[in-house]
Amino acid sequence: MTAKKEAKEIDMGKGFEELENIATWFESGETDLDQGLQKFERALEIASTLKKKLSDAENKIKEIKKKFE
Amino acid sequence: MRVLQVSEFIEIVNGILRETLSGEAFAVEGEISGYRVNQGQWVTFDLKDDKSLLNIFMPLWNLDVPLEDGARVKVYGMPRIYPKYGKFSISAERVELSGEGALKKALAALRLKLEKEGMFDAARKRELPRFPRRIALIASRESAAYGDFIKILGERWGGLEIDSYHVLVQGQRAPQDIVQAIESANSHPLSFPLGQGESNYYDVLVMTRGGGSLEELMAFNDEKVVRAIHGSKIPTLVAIGHERDLTLAEEAADVRGSTPTDCARRLVPDKRDVLYELAMTMEKIEGYVVAELESKHVILERAMSAPGVWITGRKIELEGASARVVSSVDSWLDQLKQGLTGKMRLLQSLDPKAVLRRGYAVVMDKAGKAVASAKSLKAGDAVKLLLQDGEVGATIDGGETKIQPKLL
Numbered sequence: 001m002t003a004k005k006e007a008k009e010i011d012m013g014k015g016f017e018e019l020e021n022i023a024t025w026f027e028s029g030e031t032d033l034d035q036g037l038q039k040f041e042r043a044l045e046i047a048s049t050l051k052k053k054l055s056d057a058e059n060k061i062k063e064i065k066k067k068f069e
Numbered sequence: 070m071r072v073l074q075v076s077e078f079i080e081i082v083n084g085i086l087r088e089t090l091s092g093e094a095f096a097v098e099g100e101i102s103g104y105r106v107n108q109g110q111w112v113t114f115d116l117k118d119d120k121s122l123l124n125i126f127m128p129l130w131n132l133d134v135p136l137e138d139g140a141r142v143k144v145y146g147m148p149r150i151y152p153k154y155g156k157f158s159i160s161a162e163r164v165e166l167s168g169e170g171a172l173k174k175a176l177a178a179l180r181l182k183l184e185k186e187g188m189f190d191a192a193r194k195r196e197l198p199r200f201p202r203r204i205a206l207i208a209s210r211e212s213a214a215y216g217d218f219i220k221i222l223g224e225r226w227g228g229l230e231i232d233s234y235h236v237l238v239q240g241q242r243a244p245q246d247i248v249q250a251i252e253s254a255n256s257h258p259l260s261f262p263l264g265q266g267e268s269n270y271y272d273v274l275v276m277t278r279g280g281g282s283l284e285e286l287m288a289f290n291d292e293k294v295v296r297a298i299h300g301s302k303i304p305t306l307v308a309i310g311h312e313r314d315l316t317l318a319e320e321a322a323d324v325r326g327s328t329p330t331d332c333a334r335r336l337v338p339d340k341r342d343v344l345y346e347l348a349m350t351m352e353k354i355e356g357y358v359v360a361e362l363e364s365k366h367v368i369l370e371r372a373m374s375a376p377g378v379w380i381t382g383r384k385i386e387l388e389g390a391s392a393r394v395v396s397s398v399d400s401w402l403d404q405l406k407q408g409l410t411g412k413m414r415l416l417q418s419l420d421p422k423a424v425l426r427r428g429y430a431v432v433m434d435k436a437g438k439a440v441a442s443a444k445s446l447k448a449g450d451a452v453k454l455l456l457q458d459g460e461v462g463a464t465i466d467g468g469e470t471k472i473q474p475k476l477l
Contacts, residue, residue, distance in 0.1 A: 011200075011202075012200035012202070012228075013198060013199060013200040016199075016200070019347075019350050019351075019354075020350070022354060023350055023353055023354050023357075026353075026354055026357035026358070026361075027357070031361070033361060033362070033365055036357075036358060036361055037358070040354060040355070040358045043350075043351065043354050044351070047347055047350070047351045050343075050347055051344060051347060053227070053228060054226075054227060054228075054340045054343060054344055054347075055227075055340075055344075056227065057227030057228030058223070058227055058228075059219070059222055059223055059226070059227060059228070059229040059230075059231060060229070060230050060231065061206075061219065061231045061233055062230070062231065062232050062233065063210070063232075063233050063235065064232050064233060064234050064235075064253070064257075
């Protein structure tokens with residue numbers, strides 16, 4: 001499904017890192033508006049994916065059956 | 070006389086022993102010699118004092134303390150004759166190290182030894198990833214610790230892939246079980262889909278169990294277990310027992326949790342916190358974008374209104390200039406007027422008639438010319454005196470003429 005595809009596309013750690021980078025870019029006082037809007041759009045995309053990931057996903061538990069040899 | 074078969078006899082003796090000794094709890098204390106483990110499951114040793122010797126037999130899984138020859142122990146169990154060999158022994162249910170704090174002493178010595186080897190060095194401890202995904206969990210599946218850990222994990226976070234390695238967490242076989250699980254997890258090829266640049270290993274190796282007595286927690290003080298944790302390629306998070314219990318395995322781990330619940334908290338953040346942080350970050354970014362747009366808007370507006378402002382400026386300059394011209398003309402005229410008045414006053418003061426009004430008279434000859442010198446007149450000359458209101462004729466009577474000498 002799309003959720004799984006998105007989960008593959010944006011890893012939680014990397015997503016957060018990218019978001020922080022975008023925030024830092026804005027903080028540094030860059031003034032290229034086109035680039036800024038582009039980054040803003042990307043930030044929105046990441047944020048909504050991470051949010052969805054956080055809200056939807058369940059933890060999966062698998063038993064390691066074989067008596068580890 | 071009663072004749073008994075061997076089996077019957079042994080059965081009777083064993084019965085008597087059971088009946089006699091089961092009434093009260095007892096333990097036999099002595100020193101170990103000839104300690105052996107047979108077929109990986111049976112422990113035998115001799116328990117001695119100065120005068121006597123007793124055979125001890127026990128299943129390995131009943132043993133939860135490290136034993137060696139020379140150790141002083143208390144053995145709990147039932148004595149009996151083993152029918153097959155006719156051998157008298159105690160079948161032990163439990164063995165305790167004897168002497169006040171013997172186990173603690175052994176543990177302290179091991180801690181010191183491992184510490185000297187640098188097993189607990191803070192400098193080599195790795196940080197756990199902030200958002201782990203693939204977890205190897207080493208615990209007893211039936212334990213409350215397992216249930217607590219999974220429950221808290223579910224409340225805090227989602228999307229974890231947890232591989233559960235079920236192990237014995239106490240008893241003589243527990244250390245081996247645990248070491249195998251650690252090694253297995255460290256070499257386990259992951260079946261989860263890998264993200265870009267992700268390693269083929271678990272993100273974190275978690276080991277946990279609930280509280281217990283020092284004896285029950287001994288598997289986590291086992292030297293082999295401590296070395297396996299220390300040697301794990303995967304970052305380790307270990308939480309054993311209650312808050313106050315500190316096992317060597319925990320000290321060797323990269324991160325220590327105080328309880329299974331705390332262990333879950335240290336493994337993953339609370340998604341509510343992360344959602345909040347996410348919202349705050351987005352708010353911050355949005356704020357920057359809005360501010361940026363506003364500043365662009367201001368610049369644009371300034372640009373749009375600039376020509377109008379310029380014209381207004383020129384207009385004001387023009388008005389100023391013309392006002393300056395008008396006022397300078399005015400003052401020029403004033404000056405002119407003042408000059409004129411001054412001259413008129415001067416002229417007025419030069420008017421001879423003004424002198425006549427003060428009582429002076431002008432003497433004129435017949436021709437009507439003003440006489441300015443006494444020398445030009447002699448007796449009998451007819452003159453005219455000009456006064457302020459008219460003329461009157463007169464004749465010079467020839468009186469003395471005085472000529473004033475010129476001073477210069």
